[in-house]
Amino acid sequence: MAPSDPSPHSECSPVVVPRSEHGISRKQIDEETLKVMYRLHRHGFKAYLVGGGVRDLLLGRRPKDFDVGTDATPDQVKKLFRNCFLVGRRFRLAHVRFGRDKVVEVATFRRKPAVGEMPADPEDHFRFQENVFGSPCEDAFRRDFTINALFYDIENFSLIDYVGGLEDLAARRLRVIGEPLERFTEDPVRMLRALEFCARLDFQLDEQAREGIYRAAPLIAEAAPARIREELMELFRHGVAGAVLRSAAGMGLLEPLLAGFAGDDPTFALLERIDAGTRAGATPAEPFALAALYLSRFLRVCPPNREAPVTEVVRLAGLVLAPHCGYFSIARAISHQARELLVGVYRLTRGRGRRGERRLLTNPMTPYALELLSFWSEATGEFRPLVGQWRAALGAKEQPGTAPLKAAPAKRRRRPRRRKPRSGQAPT
Incomplete structure (x- = not known):
């Protein structure tokens, strides 16, 4: 099993799986994502398919979307694509748009800041920490779970694994990268996402991760309500709300998550x-x-x-x-x-x-x-x-299925009509 965290003095030695030994094909990746990756590669940058897209392809599932990782900075990506827009302050990303609805997200490889790199103003710490660029290895170890830290290299169509994600995929095991309690303290929403991935993929939760959730469960109350709300709706969208919330109740996570x-x-x-x-x-x-x-x-x-x-x-x-x-x-x-x-x-x-x-x-x-x-x-x-x-x-009234209710749009107030002044009368 791969180490849980890289030593700062050790060289990253990933497992590299050549094209002949894995089942991912370019035919499974959408055309727009391939265009972005090939252009980055032609201009001398690394271009990897990253995250859940790689995981789902290896599991034989259809990815919801594809994300690209690169060593090009967001500004360099923007110079390569006229249809690129930079978004985010906490986490700077490049969005390459194709038409109205298609967006390919491009993220620069990131790392943890070194000692002494943090800005003087504590309020800027978090935003700075999320935008320190690094190597693919450093980026892999910053991710949440091993199965989400696999890379597909467009240069030679190989798979790159720095964290033991391929082994965990084969074992159908969800494992946290690094010390679980530390990672859950950094971002308590990871606890809910861990249970979601286990339910969606039919994986077993690693024992260290399970113990970390038991210990860090009260911290979920400190997460931003907007993020928790969105994660809850993701449970319903993926059809795992019942299983995840039942698991959360058994691990002491439910009461601080949804008081009442x-x-x-x-x-x-x-x-x-x-x-x-x-x-x-x-x-x-x-x-x-x-x-x-x-x-x-x-x-x-x-x-x-x-x-x-x-x-x-x-x-x-x-x-x-x-x-x-x-x-x-x-x-x-x-x-x-x-x-x-x-x-x-x-x-x-x-x-x-x-x-x-x-x-x-x-x-x-x-x-x-x-x-x-x-x-x-x-x-x-x-x-x-x-x-x-x-x-x-x-009777014959339409039955709704699983009610796709939509919130009623807010009523817009009509502006009063401005009357034209009569001839010889000053406008009001």
Whole structure:
């Protein structure tokens, strides 16, 4: 197994796998990425395919995108491509754009700053640390997990492994580069990403990494809420929310991650049922995911056998969602839709023949609330007869699948029209 961290005085000796001994072909890499890599190479720069793209190709999976690593600085990359834009302050990157939707991300190899290199102003430390350029070896050891630190060299089509990632891929093992506790302290979100990769790839978590998560779990509360929110939605997009959050609960990571979240078995079962729908091709949007996270808690606060006016139900649904929406700065349109889904589920669980049924059947949120109730029923066994009755009542109305809800766009205020002044009248 490769060393967990390079000695500053030792020479990096990677494992190099020639083209004849691995299965990656240029035909599997999109045309735009190849154009970028070949142009960098023609101008004397190293050009590697890096990160998850290499990992997924070796696993026989289709990569979501491809990233390029190079020894060219961002400014040098920009000079080579007229369609290049530099982005980021904390982590300077070059984005080479092709058309409206295609972007190839090019990152310069980086290293940890040496002692005495840090700027005098402590506020500049983090940004400086992320933009100290280095060698491919140094860049590999800065990455999070060994399976994400593999390089594909466009010059000779070989694989380059400095950290033992190929061995870990073969063993289906997720291992942290360096000391896990130190790396999780540097970036607590890595703990959540470790569980996500294990669930997505069906890998086993290395024992040292597992112990590091147990010890560093409380630090996840210090991560930026915006990053945690995005990582949570990534779990739903990849269909692993139930598995990851169940694992997080068992490792002490869930409570500091989502304070107030009802991490009980019915909720995990519900999320796993939604994940199955996602893997079948229907991805839930944030309002649906948010309602699913808190449905169990809402049904305990507002059970179907409770006689309560709708205004009270709406208030209770808002209270259940409020801590999450406040902490993660959820937009009002998204929180409103999540609240409407919870209220809709409550009204559906009350059964048919109640006052306001006609309005409920014509409410555009009702099919989505019924879909959420259907997932709950399949996960827990509750309300199965009611789901069938409501589906029959909705009749030929379009069923949404795994509700791809979209937040309602903000209403734009129209500017008042400016009247033209009459002849001889001064303009106002």
